Amino acid sequence: MRMAEAREEPVGKAATILHAARQAFLASGFGAVSMDAIAREAAVSKATVYAHFNSKEALFGAVVADVAEQHFAGFTALELDPHDIEASLTTIARRFLDLVLSPEAIAVNRIIIGEVTRFPALSEVFWQAGPERNRIQIEGFLRRAAAAGSLAIDDVRLAGEQFRSLLRGEIYLRRLFGLEGRDDPAALAGAAARAVHTFLRAFGPTSS
Amino acid sequence: MRMAEAREEPVGKAATILHAARQAFLASGFGAVSMDAIAREAAVSKATVYAHFNSKEALFGAVVADVAEQHFAGFTALELDPHDIEASLTTIARRFLDLVLSPEAIAVNRIIIGEVTRFPALSEVFWQAGPERNRIQIEGFLRRAAAAGSLAIDDVRLAGEQFRSLLRGEIYLRRLFGLEGRDDPAALAGAAARAVHTFLRAFGPTSS
């Protein structure tokens, strides 16, 4: 039985190459990064890169799968109290925004969107590993909250989609377009609060 | 005084080249398109392309500016009646979705997002020509509706942002990721109706 590999200091050439490729692709996209640059960054020869990954496309796919799997795995809403609706929604909101607005998530979104015509399959992989998981977690909570009488929801799927849409807001798009940098945590909390506020105006127990 | 140039059949080599480049870039992105391909498509030599545009980057920039300017120019909400709130919001909603979900808009979004690290300035150009215009039009209507007592809005800017976010919903993201094709108009109308419905639950005159 082995320990899990460290995240910061990759062990082995394959991990080193994957790590270097990840940095490079997330920073510059697919087209602007050369295999030479990746090999240089990983401090190995190009032949070694090809010994582990058959092509640039394959390496790119491995990076996307790696990022998606690792980055979105932790999102959960299981332990939240459906009776304390505002606090629970606010917690979900902050977790969601922390995740989707993180520089790494934005970078992955960018390259997948930009290369969707060249790698249509990657979108599907990413969507299942990322947004779908978030959706299921959030819908689970909304369902429990509706059952507890904390929310007046007919269509849980729709309400969940609208909640996530309110959360993303304009800031997510502006980040994708590179129009603003990293928010301070206070701004993020404010965005979460405004989305929760409006969501509760529409779906709160007293609204219908 | 000359007539405006026809849109379908570009007049002159420069326009022909721009047209061909537009088709190619929108279909495949920046990196996957070669100047050879553009010259071939435009039925001119590569030297002629370079006679009109100094570089591939410059040609790309011209395409983005052209698309942004032309595509978003027509969005307006000026003539809508703030007293017939549901109908007016629904009209805005359909126009907005028609625009932002159109294949051409999705394609432009994709290439700008994908190349944002290589062409940071293009995002700004596009944002001003597109989303900002939509925002201003929609806020103008919301302000009139709030003044008329048709909506209960404190912060017009926020309400407008949330309305647009509800409209984009999941479908906009799924389009960006290439996960679904062109909607039939009925589905689009349904998405508009659901967003308006929720918006009115939150901001309608009876809700607060």
Place this chain on the structure above:
DNA sequence: GTCTATAATTGGATAGAC
């Protein structure tokens, strides 16, 4: 301005030694 032909470079991928 427009063409043909070509320069100059880059970049993905591999051969062969160790």
Place this chain on the structure above:
DNA sequence: GTCTATCCAATTATAGAC
């Protein structure tokens, strides 16, 4: 598996004739 050296195709950009 790993390296050095190299091949080969594609691509941006330009020279020079008309």
